[in-house]
Structure formats: structure tokens, C-alpha cells
Amino acid sequence: MLTALEQEIDAFWRSVPFHTLFLAYEMPIKNSAHGGTCSDRAILFHARLTRKFGTRIKARLHRCRVDGRETHTVILVGLRKGDYLIDVGSNWPVMRPIPCFEPSAFSAFGIDFRAAPRANELHIEMKRPEQQEFHSFLNADLTPQSPQQVQAAIDDRYNPRHELPFAGKLRFSGIHGDAFYMLRDDNLSLNAERSNYLKVYRANN
Numbered sequence: 001m002l003t004a005l006e007q008e009i010d011a012f013w014r015s016v017p018f019h020t021l022f023l024a025y026e027m028p029i030k031n032s033a034h035g036g037t038c039s040d041r042a043i044l045f046h047a048r049l050t051r052k053f054g055t056r057i058k059a060r061l062h063r064c065r066v067d068g069r070e071t072h073t074v075i076l077v078g079l080r081k082g083d084y085l086i087d088v089g090s091n092w093p094v095m096r097p098i099p100c101f102e103p104s105a106f107s108a109f110g111i112d113f114r115a116a117p118r119a120n121e122l123h124i125e126m127k128r129p130e131q132q133e134f135h136s137f138l139n140a141d142l143t144p145q146s147p148q149q150v151q152a153a154i155d156d157r158y159n160p161r162h163e164l165p166f167a168g169k170l171r172f173s174g175i176h177g178d179a180f181y182m183l184r185d186d187n188l189s190l191n192a193e194r195s196n197y198l199k200v201y202r203a204n205n
Contacts, residue, residue, distance in 0.1 A: 001053075001056070001057065001079055002079070002084075002096075002097060004053075005049075005077065005084075005086065005097050006095065006096055006097070008045075008048065008049065008052070009045075009086065009088060009094075009095055009096070009097075010095060010175075012041075012045055012048070012088055013088070013093060013095070013174065013175040014174075014175050014176070015033075016033060016034075016035045016041060016044065016045075017034075017035040017172060017173060017174035018035060018036075018037070018038075018041060018089070018090070018091040018171065018172070018173040018174070019035050019036065019037075019171060019172040019173070020037060020169065020170060020171045020172075021170075021172070022036050022037075022040075023036075023037060030043075031043050031044050031047075032044075035174075037089070038072050038073045038074075038089030038090060039073040039089065039154045039157055040089075041088050041089045042061060042073040042074060042075055042088060042089040043061065043073075043154075045075065045086070045088045045089075046059055046060075046061055046075050049075070049077070057077050057078065057079065058077065058078035059075055059076070059077045059078075059086075060075070060076055060145075060147070060150075061073055061074075061075060061076075061147070061150045061151075061154075062074050062075065062076045062085075062140065062145055062150065063145060063149075063150055063153050063154075064138045064139060064140040064141075065138065065139045065140075065141070066137075066138050066139075067136075070153070071157065072087075072089065072090070072138055073089050073150070073153075073154060073157075074086060074087045074089060074138075074140065075087075075088070076100070076142075077097060081099070081101065082099065082100060082101040083099075083100040083101065083142070084097035084098060084099055084100065085097065085098045085100055085115075085122060085124075085140060086098075087124075087138070090137075090138075091171050091173040091182065092111065092126060092137075092173070092182075093108045093109050093111065093173075093175065093180045093201075094108070094113060095108040096108070098113075098115045098122070098124065099115075100117055100122045100140070100142055101117060102117065103115065103116045103117070104116075108180070109175075109179070109180040109201040109202060109203055110128075110129040110201050110202065110203070111126060111127070111128050111129065111180075111201055112126065112127040112134070113125070113126050113137070114134065117142075120141065120142050120143060121139055121140060121141050121142060122139070122140040122142060123136070123139050124136075124137040124138050124139070124140075125137050128201075129201065169184075169185070170183065170184070170185040171183065171184060178202055178203040179200050179201065179202045179203070180200070180201045180202075181198070181199075181200055182198070182199045182200075182201070183198055184198075184199065
């Protein structure tokens, strides 16, 4: 089942990009096959898992903290050994289900991820190829959340008081061939002279 889930994550990344375009240009488009932010992508992937695997897995949406704020939506999947966290909503390539019950680590496109459960939380860190040290990626309080609680948070996610990490910024991420591409532009202006305008991470990094 883990292999099947990894294949679904890979196929999803290659067809549904992460981007902030709908948000930045105030386009009322949600859960589109053309992508979107974390909640849009998580909802879409959750529906795909439900259609494909049915009752063979127990998948539910879950809210997590990024930079200390509960602004991120992931999926928790219950398998025989325990719960796994799936993060297809991030703008980074988290290409594997992450166990919530034991330490784990993996690399994708030269980007390293490691996770460890502590008490009732799962802490995930990330290190990009140009970085020397791991940095906090997200923290998940594993206390069960009701569907109503999660849906209310998702419905309220664009409220200005939440200070989303990408508010007012252009983000676009996707996978093609052997490379993960990320477009970053904090000012919503496409200036090709910026050195970090486009980052490409390849599988053999």
C-alpha cells in the first residue's frame, strides 16, 4: 500500500501544480485540477485516494502548523502499522507518506526530509541542497480533529488575520521529467534578473 500511495503522490505532482495564482489574483476557484494552494491540493488528492482505495485506507484531512501558525492542510492515512502523514499541499516535493509513529528520513530531488514523533506531535524538518543545516518544515499535533473542525479552518483560511506564509507572493511548483521546478517571486513581478527567480532541483542532486 505504501508503494501504491507513493505512486499516487508522484502522479499527482506531475499533473497538479502548487501555485498561488488563484489567491493572488482573487480568482474564486477551488479544488481545481489546475492546482492551487495546500488546502485545494489536499482536498483534491483526498478525493482521489477515496475513489481509488475506498475503505482499504482511512484517509482524513488534518491541519498542521507552519512557522508556529496552524495554516497548513495535510492528509492522515491510517494503515496497519499506524498513521502516515501525506503532504501533497506543500510547495516542496514531499514524495513519500511519513510515518507518525517512528523516526524517518528520505530525499527527493536532492532535498532531504526527516521526521520524528515527540509525545503527540510529529516534527518534520527539511534541508535544501544549498543549505548546510536542517530547518523546521512543519509540526503536526496528532490529536484527532473532527471533519467539521478541519472544514471550518479551511473555509476561513484566506482571512487576513492568518498571515499565510505566501500572502502577497507568487509561488509555483511542479515536477516534470527528472526535475522539480519552483518559481519564487515575493513581489508578484516577473524579473528575470533575480538570481532566485527560478530554482530547479534535479533527481540526481
